[in-house]
Amino acid sequence: MSYSAKIGPSILSSDLACLGTECVRMMECGADFLHLDVMDGHFVPNITFGHPMVECLRNCVGPGPFFDMHMMVSRPEQWVKPMAAAGANQYTFHLEATTNAGNLIKEIRESGMKVGLAIKPGTTVEELAPWAGQINMALVMTVEPGFGGQKFMEDMMPKVSWLRSQFPSLDIEVDGGVGPSTIHKCAEAGANMIVSGSAVVSSDDPRSVIAMLRTAVSEAIQKRSLDR
Numbered sequence: 001m002s003y004s005a006k007i008g009p010s011i012l013s014s015d016l017a018c019l020g021t022e023c024v025r026m027m028e029c030g031a032d033f034l035h036l037d038v039m040d041g042h043f044v045p046n047i048t049f050g051h052p053m054v055e056c057l058r059n060c061v062g063p064g065p066f067f068d069m070h071m072m073v074s075r076p077e078q079w080v081k082p083m084a085a086a087g088a089n090q091y092t093f094h095l096e097a098t099t100n101a102g103n104l105i106k107e108i109r110e111s112g113m114k115v116g117l118a119i120k121p122g123t124t125v126e127e128l129a130p131w132a133g134q135i136n137m138a139l140v141m142t143v144e145p146g147f148g149g150q151k152f153m154e155d156m157m158p159k160v161s162w163l164r165s166q167f168p169s170l171d172i173e174v175d176g177g178v179g180p181s182t183i184h185k186c187a188e189a190g191a192n193m194i195v196s197g198s199a200v201v202s203s204d205d206p207r208s209v210i211a212m213l214r215t216a217v218s219e220a221i222q223k224r225s226l227d228r
């Protein structure tokens with residue numbers, strides 16, 4: 001087993017006028033990575049920001065923090081090079097948004113970024129499986145993408161369990177409604193990269209929430225390795 005627990009706050013729920021300081025604050029509170037939600041108003045019914053903002057955030061936080069780009073956009077091919085140039089580390093596109101996932105995976109890799117592949121709640125995990133050997137991370141959405149603060153969809157957990165059983169070393173991310181009350185379901189199913197927006201960002205004590213989420217996932221990983 002070569003994966004570990006990693007907690008990445010989604011800054012979508014923070015004060016958008018203060019994104020730079022919010023990113024710094026999250027890293028100081030123990031975040032392992034930063035999850036940056038890009039929405040184009042077309043793939044999802046909401047708009048956030050694009051690569052110019054990512055470049056500013058990179059300048060603000062310095063070279064260290066890992067930027068996990070969640071690209072909720074209709075033409076993910078269009079933003080690979082701009083995002084790489086802006087300082088993104090991982091480019092996570094939606095399987096539903098492309099007709100040529102193989103080529104896109106190649107382009108992302110050639111641009112020097114890691115590859116993430118996301119599926120919406122209505123997409124089966126079997127559709128993702130053919131690409132699993134070529135990607136760094138699979139993202140199982142636990143809400144319909146588009147907005148922070150939605151209710152966690154527990155019925156997505158069989159997708160996570162199946163992926164973990166088939167791909168024991170793959171980074172598996174969950175995103176949407178994940179926090180202290182839902183983390184155990186995610187951890188038991190086998191998720192190791194945890195995106196948490198409102199539960200972390202809106203907390204009075206983000207450091208404790210991040211630590212709690214990491215402990216839950218680390219304990220599940222340890223249990224899984226003892227059970228093998």
Ligand SMILES: O=C(CO)[C@@H](O)[C@H](O)COP(=O)(O)O
Binds near residue numbers: 070145150198
């Ligand atoms: O991608 C998305 C929503 O589309 C997420 O990253 C959310 O922004 C996470 O926020 P919470 O559901 O944890 O509040």
Ligand SMILES: [Fe+2]
Binds near residue numbers: 010036037070175195
């Ligand atoms: Fe996201």
